[in-house]
Amino acid sequence: MLIPEDVIERVREYNDIVDVISESIPLKKKGKNYVGLCPFHNEKTPSFMVNQDKQIYHCFGCGEGGNVISFVMKYRNLGFVDAVIMLAERANVIIPDKSANIDDSKIKLKKELYNLNKETARYFYYNLHNKKNLNALDYFRNRGINSDIINKFGLGFSLDSWDSLYKYLTSKGFKPELIEKSGLIIKKETSGYYDRFRNRVMFPVIDVRGRVIGFGGRVLDDSKPKYLNSPETIIFNKGYNLYGLNIVSKINTDRKIIIVEGYMDAIALHQYGISNVVASLGTALTINQAKLLKRYCDEVYICYDSDSAGREATLRGLDILTNAGCDVKIVNLPRSKDPDEFIRSEGEEAFLKAVKKAMPLTEYVIRRSSEGYDLSTTEGKIGFIKSSAEALAQINDPIIVDAYAVKLSAETGISSSALYEEIKRIKANDDKQKYISGNNRYNNRIDGQKLYLEPAYLKAERSILHVIWENRECFDAIEKKLSWEDFNDDIYRKVANAIYKDIKQGKDVNPASIINMFDTTEAMAKVTQIFETNVKYNANLDEMIDDYIGLINKHRLQSRKEQITTQARECDEKGDIGASAKLLNELMEIEKKLRMI
């Protein structure tokens, strides 16, 4: 069901946020705002704030935020449409019963894509078993993968050809436009299409309802990129799915799940009889994946590569999973790089042993903070204790803190009382910071306890939007240097478009209605941040704006540069010298611009 935008807007306007929220939790007036105990995290002193002017809410403790609709979604655990319907009833707004056919066409498209993906998976599977492609089957066989597992996961192979899948699907009656929507083929700049996946072993991604929603492909040798995924489509949203969950959801009885990074990691573990394994789809774990996991398990074992990228991903996953209510442990695989290699060389027993020895979250954070300190020197010990204290200051449970304090003091010979003093000092400092800078602190915490620092361009994009919103007079100068299309982040770009438009038409920018352009609580909370960010103004505003714009442009140019490099390599492979030269020209232009920033 699709509700027209003006109706959504009316629903929001007729439901005052203070009225609606105070029906659920007690609010007290404090200055301009209303405050109360946050319903989304545990707290004793109120940090949940409702702003009647802006019609938004926001929690300094856990970072939740949004408008009246997202509050109802979150508080009552409703989808966007249901929340709107509930609020419409509350305020007697009538939702017209139209646009039913728009919805139909979307459902129809989805069905067609599921169908097309199923046919594609069959084709890849058939290729894998074709005697001409023994090298692909050998790839699996050499890794100990037998037919049972190949069938269970529907593994396959994409031919070393630019158009075999395209030809196959069109011969089955699928229209090129539909195939392009699935991401399986790519439109050439001149005319025609080519296959996205070539000469790769293929892993169909299947959702918990058993539908093929996308594909991953891995090269047979060491060429790059090692893994390639289907792009996001109307049915493939990587942040909402996990590879292998379709299997795990049916058999996992002890509510424990191991998360690995790669498709082959998951499959290798299954081959060795460890079947409660899923793989994240090449992205850092998202809150939606965490919620999905929570449905099927209580304990999550993170088993990522031990290289630095893997560890970065581990750290980010931790907070998200903890916030979703999962008990998180970190599996440390000695000597080997990834779970696939490990289980093949060391066997199932050794793997299970490593899982058994998995570190609780706190210990992992402390261990990580201690890296790089030489404990044989006094300076090293002091540094180690200080950074451990940082980690312990984040923990609210005194029993856990106590246990670690004793352990750490035994390890370093520094008294536990000195450690407690340090923790106390950090906590006091944190509280003072909170008091002085209000919501600045929350910017660091939105993705969890200070572990994840967001990229600079994201902060720059949020801050520049805030500056525009607060200082209308800066808009013309900013717009000359930064169009709304220049924003890198999809959500912020959409917001920039709306704010730019409002200002040009001389309209007021209304935070709550900007938030309304989005329909997930995550997106809504992220947009709320724009208006709730406390931008620390430099004495020189122009200079500050230029810095932000520089960061935003730099990120955009660098991403484009990476994209071009890949495209140019593909053109070279195809022998398309004309296109490759064109790309090289663009690359030089970008280099020039980058040097100027």
Ligand SMILES: [Zn+2]
């Ligand atoms: Zn909260």
